[in-house]
Structures are given as C-alpha cells and as structure tokens.
Amino acid sequence: MTRAGWIRLGVVVLCIAALEIACRLRWIDPVAVIPPSRMAAGAWSLLASGEYTRDILLTLENVAMAFGIALALGFAGGVLLHRMPRLRRAADPLLASYYAVPTFIFYPLFIVLFGLNRWPLVAIGVTFAVVAMALNTLNGFERVPAALHQTARVMGLSPLQETFLVTLPACAPYIFTGAKLAVVYAFIAVIAGEFVLAGSGFGFKIAFAYNNFDNPTMYGLMALLLLVVGFVNWGLTAWERRLHERSAGR
C-alpha cells in the first residue's frame, strides 16, 4: 500500500475512534449518534436475525433490474447517437443539462403512474442511470482512432467483424465506465426512492427505523448499506482502472 493509503487508513481509524470516545463521553447527544461499536453490533444482530434479509435482497434486485435496463437502453442510445450525427447535435444541449435537472422529482409521478410497487423504483433508477451509460458509450465510440478503422478495412473485415473484433474491444474501457456509473446511479436513485416513499426495501427500513427512534437498527442498516455500496464501487473502480491502464495512451 502507498504512503497515502496508510495515512488514509489511519485517518479513518482515528475518526472512528474519536467518534466512539465522543459518544461514550456524551460529548455528542446519544439520541442523535450512537458509538460505532454499537452500530457494528446492530448491523451484526440484524444480519444474524435474518429479519431484514428479504428487504436487502429486494433492494439489490431492484438495483440490478434498473441497472440491466439502463445498460441495454443506454448502450442502444449511445450507438444511435453515434450513428446519427444530426440527432446527436440536436440532442447535445439537452444531454448537457440532463444531470442539472433533479430527475428525482419524477419519482412521485412514477408512483402515480405505476402504483406503489417496485416499478416506480426501477423506473427512477433507469432514469438516473441511462443517460450516463449513453454518454459514455458515445464517448467510447468517438474515441476509437481512425487508424483502427482503416486497419480493419485494410485487413478486409466485414462491418460485423469490424464491430466485434475492433470497435467494441477498442471502446470497452469507456463502456465499462458508463456501466460503473449506471450501477452507482441506480443505487442512489433506488435507495432515495425507498426513503421517500415505499413499502419495503433497505432504504425504507432505514427511514422506518428513523421514524421509530430505533437508533441501533437505523445505524446498523446504514453501516451495512454504506459498506455494500462502498465495496461495490471500490471493486468496479479498481477494475475500471485496470481496463484503462491496459489501453493507456489511447
């Protein structure tokens, strides 16, 4: 590990220790924050009890579904924009301000449209994730050097062969970046949706525990969720870095 890595680990450990001490000595209101050791104990006991397994799996399922749909739609959208330069130029100003719009305001509308079930959550997840996927796909296709296409032509590849043997492998790192963002955004949107209004799920249970002043459950669930998402993000980022390093200089 690098020097910065060790220091980072030290900072994290120190922060947790400081929080533990501050809570134990009641420098922080115990109604607001509980010591990290009790958060960990809370997380462990709710995993062990199995009481929340269904909600956790449901959330992961919704995220996976939103991610899958966003991946397919976003990829298709990216290819379409790449193939139709005129559409692309027309859509440019809209795409540029897409993430400036707080898309989450459509969640209430989705509930009215689909009813209070999993579909508004999946829909808001897709809405959040799909454009990041499309933009990165487009970026990937645009970055394939002209020399690669010329090489494919010189070697007499058919258009289909060129797509699968040259273009897609060449833009894979960028498409992966889009997919990574799609996972992250799907998580953010689905969890936020569950917080605001839902009948079940990880986020809903945290909001429920908050409303019932059940701090050990709330902090336990929170710690679990952040660990899961942090771990997924860390793994994807490490993988992404390796992909981009391999194609370095492009």
Added chain:
Amino acid sequence: MTANVLSASPSAAWRAHMDTALLVAALVGAWQLLHFAVGGDALPSPLAASRRLVHLLADPDFAANAAETARAFGYALLISWIGGLGLGVLLGAHRLTGDVFEPMLVTLYAIPKITLYPVILLLFGLGISAKIAFGALHGIIPVVLFTMTAVRNIHPVHLKSARALHLTPAATALHVILPATLPEVFSGFRIGFALTLLGTLIGEMFASQRGIGYLLVHAMQNNEPEIIVALALLLVAFATIASSLLLALDRRLRHAA
C-alpha cells in the same frame, strides 16, 4: 484561417438550434401521446400542466414554499462553492493531503447520501439548516474535486514565468494561479450547482413541512398528478436554463484554453 470557420458556422449553428427545437417538440408530442394512452388521471396533458403551472405561480402559498426552497438552495450553494473552493485549494496545494483524501471524496460522491440524511436531521433538527447541510453535502464534493485537479494541474512553467516576470506572491495568485485554474473551478461550480439543487429537493421530499420538495410529496399523497407535473415542468425549465447559462459561461472561459 479562423475566418473560414466563422463564415461556415452560423448556418450550421442555426440548423442545430432548429433541430434541437424540433427534438423538444417531438418530446412534447410524445408526452401528449402518452397522455392519450394512459389517461388524464395518471398523466395530465402538456397543456393542462402548463395551465396548472400558471395558476401555481400566482398562488401566494406556492410563492412561500418556493422562497423556502430558494433560501435553502442559496445558502447550500454558497457553502458548496466557497467551502469547496477553499478545501480544493488546500488539497491541491499539498500533494500528500490530496492523495489521502481524494479517494474518500470519490467514495462519498458514489454512495447514496440520502442514507446519511437521518443523521443530519438528528444533528440539525427538522428546520432549514438540515436542508442546507444536505444540499451542501451533495454540492461540495464536485467543487472540491475539480478545484483540487485545477490547482494540481497548474503548469510549473507558468509559476516559473511569474518569478521571471518579478511578480510578488500575491500578484502571482491573482494574475497567474486564479486565471489558470478558473475554467476548471467553474466547471466544478456548475456541477456543484446541479447537485446542490438535487440534494436540497431530496431533503425536502424526505422530511419537511415546507418547500417545493414537500409540495411534490404532498401532491403525490393526495393523488394530484397535475401539480406534480406542473412542478416538474417548472424545475426542469429552471435547471435547464440555469445549466445552459452556466455552460455557456464555462465554454467562454475555456475557449482560450
């Protein structure tokens, strides 16, 4: 050489604008068709939503809620921009500190921050300060990351030139470091603006008695899709116009680079 590019561009730019207008018209048309398909109870027509929006804008109760959101958003934005700038300069100027904290910020950027909102509510209470804190938490991260990168990427030869041109440290900061980093920092401000707005609204939707986010959730609970769509229309228009202005400024700052 520049003259050729310029003489060719106006008509092309005009065509692109027309195409964008056509695309927006097509989207409104799709909305209308969807309205016919699912019925007015679920999705009001563009016309009905626009009418409702005009009514809302004249409503003093709505004005009070909008002012509440604007206030929270304004303070949060101020904290995001100024705080982000300060932290970013700090992390950019000191390499090791930047290396230590950058991955933490990137992780914080990627996690669903709504999860942390109950903690903020417990610490700040149910008032406007919790909303401000939550909005700033969203917006500050991109400002820090962009500023940090900008400060790190200052060309060393520019700093050397400043010394060769006999500049004092203050003059170097004002006339070399600031203009060299401005475009990148401004991009951070632009993204920070968008995320602060998102954070403020999500905060209002989860737990609040006032504000546009609260109105949205309230309309959802009372099954009033017309209000939801009217509010969405307003926010989309606001965000798009603000973002286009910031983007135009951003491009002007970058054109020289």
Added chain:
Amino acid sequence: MAPPGLPRPVAEPGTAVTGGPGQCAVRLAGVTRIYPGAGLHPPVQALGPLDLELRQGEFFAVVGPSGCGKSTLLDVLAGLSRPTSGTVEFEGRPVTDRVPEGVGVVFQEDASFHWLTVRDNAAFGLRRQGVPEREIAERVDHAIAFMGLKAFATAYPAQLSGGMRQRLCIARTLVLRPRLLLLDEPFGALDQQTRLLMGDEVLRLWRETGATVLLITHALDEAAMLADRVGVMSARPGRFIDVVTTGWPRERDSTIVARPEFGQVTARLWSNLRAESMKAMSTTA
C-alpha cells in the same frame, strides 16, 4: 544606435548601466548545485564547480549532453534557484533567490498564458509594474510587430503555432527591455526550418537591443551559428570543458551555415562533446 521605436535596453537613459563592450555583465565563481538526497536516493551533484564571465552585449551559447545541468545553470543564473556553493553576480551585484531587475527568461516549454490574448500576454509584465497604459501600448505594439505577431494581436495562444507561441514568449520578455536575456532551449520543440528562422530573429533582436544573451541548447549547429562564444559542458556534474570562439561578425544570419568555418566550429564542438554524450547515454540508459 537602434532605429527609433525598437526596444533599446542598454541605451535607456537614467539606468545605472554604462555598458560598453568588454565590460563584465555576469560573473559565476565556483558555482555548484547539489540536489539533496531523499529516502533511498543519494544526493546528486548536478553542476560545477563552474566559473563563467559574460561580457556586456555578448552572445554566449552553452551546449552539453542531456542531463548535464544546462537548465540548472540557467536557473541559478536567473535567481530561480540558489547555488549550493559559489557566487553569482549580475552587473556587479550578487544574485540570490530572486530574479534581478534587468534579467529576462524564455523557457523551453510553452509558457504563454492561455487565458490572455497575444497583446495581453505581451503586456503582462509591464502591467504588473504599473507602467502607464499608453506607454504599454506603444512598447507592446513594437514588440509584437518585431516578432512578426502583429496580425495575431487579438488571437489567443491556442490559435497560434508552436513557433509563434515561442515568439510570443520572447516578445513578453522583450518588452521589459532586459539587459540580460536567458534562453533555455527556446526552440527545442520546433522543427529544423523554423529553428533556423527563429535563430535569425534572435540574432536581429540581440543586435538591435544590445542585450547580453545566454542561450542553452542541445543543438550544436544552433550554438555554432548564433553565438560569439560556445561553452561546452561535460556530462554530470556539468562543467565547462572547452570554450570555442566562433569569430562571426556582429552582422550575421543563418546563411553562415554554408561557410566552411561553420563546419570547423561544429566539428570542434562535436569532437569535445562526443565522449561526454556517450558517458551521459550510458548512465541514463
């Protein structure tokens, strides 16, 4: 006397410099520069010990194998870094860690400010000194016309070629009327033809301003063509192993590359430098 309107640093009234040929502009005595070691890396002696005297109005070039400390020499001379030992003097006054008034530096990398137009880039130093706008306009106009940038006064550096950007950096330094001009491989990134033409520009500038010029370069032909004297540096730690006097007339341009003496000068430089370059290659490879 330079024609009116051109920058005339030495002839500037009111300055303390009484400059005439033969007078000493720069004196380096026993200068060394040692980079302190860090962790597993031992300290590195980059330079010296080194002695050098530049006459007022002289054009001096420094050639040496890559990594021999040429740029370190320039940094020390400019006051951009302190020598580890020894003394540096400019016009009889010691140079410490500030760039002395009257010294201009042009760097190897493109140092133009990309957020300013050509005109504002050239005016940058004068504005910071609080020179009146009218005088700035006058001096900047002359400098950018002199460097052939008049048509691009309102362009941004991004719209210019590499050679034009480097000319802009020279103009930015020129308006300050330096009495000592330090050039750190300013044409290193340019193609050969452009370099020859830029060489002509620098010669013209040197003649008409009367400034003392020190040019760092790795190109033997450039040094041989431009300089009155060429100092040949050894592999690290850099010191002078030979100083070659070219004997060119003050009125000269790039056509001297066709003269037989040019070949002799270049040959002497290379015979000195060949062994040093091989040493440098084997230590860096």
